[in-house]
Amino acid sequence: MSRPKVLVAMKLVPEIAIDLLRKRFDVEVCDSILVTQAELMKKVPGKFAIFCSPANKIDEELIKTAGPSLKVVGTISVGYDHVDLSAMKKYGIRLGYTPDVLTETVAETTVGLLIATTRRFFEANHAVKTGGWKDVTLLWMCGRGIRNSVVGIVGCGNIGTSIAKKLKAFEISQLLYTSRTEKPAVNALGGKLVTIDELVEQSDFIILSIALNEDTKFIINKERIAKMKSHAVLVNIGRGGLIDQDALIEALQENRIGGAGLDVMTPEPLPLDSPLMKMDNVVLLPHIGSASVETRTEMAILTANNIIAVLDNTVMPKEVQF
Numbered sequence: 001m002s003r004p005k006v007l008v009a010m011k012l013v014p015e016i017a018i019d020l021l022r023k024r025f026d027v028e029v030c031d032s033i034l035v036t037q038a039e040l041m042k043k044v045p046g047k048f049a050i051f052c053s054p055a056n057k058i059d060e061e062l063i064k065t066a067g068p069s070l071k072v073v074g075t076i077s078v079g080y081d082h083v084d085l086s087a088m089k090k091y092g093i094r095l096g097y098t099p100d101v102l103t104e105t106v107a108e109t110t111v112g113l114l115i116a117t118t119r120r121f122f123e124a125n126h127a128v129k130t131g132g133w134k135d136v137t138l139l140w141m142c143g144r145g146i147r148n149s150v151v152g153i154v155g156c157g158n159i160g161t162s163i164a165k166k167l168k169a170f171e172i173s174q175l176l177y178t179s180r181t182e183k184p185a186v187n188a189l190g191g192k193l194v195t196i197d198e199l200v201e202q203s204d205f206i207i208l209s210i211a212l213n214e215d216t217k218f219i220i221n222k223e224r225i226a227k228m229k230s231h232a233v234l235v236n237i238g239r240g241g242l243i244d245q246d247a248l249i250e251a252l253q254e255n256r257i258g259g260a261g262l263d264v265m266t267p268e269p270l271p272l273d274s275p276l277m278k279m280d281n282v283v284l285l286p287h288i289g290s291a292s293v294e295t296r297t298e299m300a301i302l303t304a305n306n307i308i309a310v311l312d313n314t315v316m317p318k319e320v321q322f
């Protein structure tokens with residue numbers, strides 16, 4: 001009897017997760033990292049499950065192409081803005097994701113990106129490697145410190161709360177946050193719930209750690225960028241779509257804000273001719289928020305177990321309810 005089929009929409013997934021799947025499924029692993037939508041469309045028919053990432057678009061057309069065998073999508077991410085939930089619901093497909101296991105790693109990346117941006121690490125590193133380290137003045141390569149600053153965290157879920165805890169150790173002067181509800185854990189750190197407009201106006205460092213959806217698309221728009229302090233540094237570890245990127249580029253080009261540290265952008269990968277590529281006050285990372293070996297391995301195992309749970313008709317370890 002033939003076994004149900006899983007499509008793994010990327011290559012080089014940790015073998016431990018592939019082995020888990022192989023015990024129960026026929027597993028087809030794609031042989032590129034950035035699988036095109038056309039390739040995905042070709043491979044999904046007859047599959048029971050798709051193991052995917054935010055680089056893949058799970059829309060109605062893909063779901064229809066997969067056909068009635070498709071029962072579960074397991075995304076190796078906490079974000080699921082790349083999945084059309086109404087189409088999933090319409091065709092009765094369940095969605096697994098990977099919250100919690102990546103919280104600390106993403107928060108670590110955020111703190112690193114914030115420091116690298118405000119203290120100009122990459123600019124300084126480039127100067128050292130290209131002979132720019134000569135005749136330096138006292139204020140050469142100086143940035144702004146985090147101590148005594150106002151930090152604003154947009155979206156205080158698990159990741160935002162962990163970032164707040166870590167930054168507290170830097171002796172910041174004030175912690176602002178936005179959230180649908182008060183967060184006692186963040187309040188206990190001295191955090192203050194404010195509106196997004198208050199946050200962008202008052203913060204020296206603005207950190208986006210919020211999910212992308214209809215309500216949060218372009219939450220950082222031209223008007224809000226105009227309200228930021230002239231030295232404000234914007235850090236985004238959520239999704240590129242949270243920011244009106246053209247407005248950000250304009251503000252950076254005109255030095256209306258201090259800088260930006262972006263782990264996510266639009267599109268991904270960012271084309272080499274993007275103006276962001278040429279800016280000294282911008283640090284760009286290739287969406288590596290959760291990229292520690294331990295965390296990515298845990299995420300892969302969790303994604304496999306989410307998929308297996310559907311085959312077993314048991315509770316999924318981490319299921320998106322919609």
Ligand SMILES: O=C(O)[C@H](O)CO
Nearest residue numbers: 076077078079289290
């Ligand atoms: O959604 C996620 O999991 C983050 O973007 C990290 O990849």
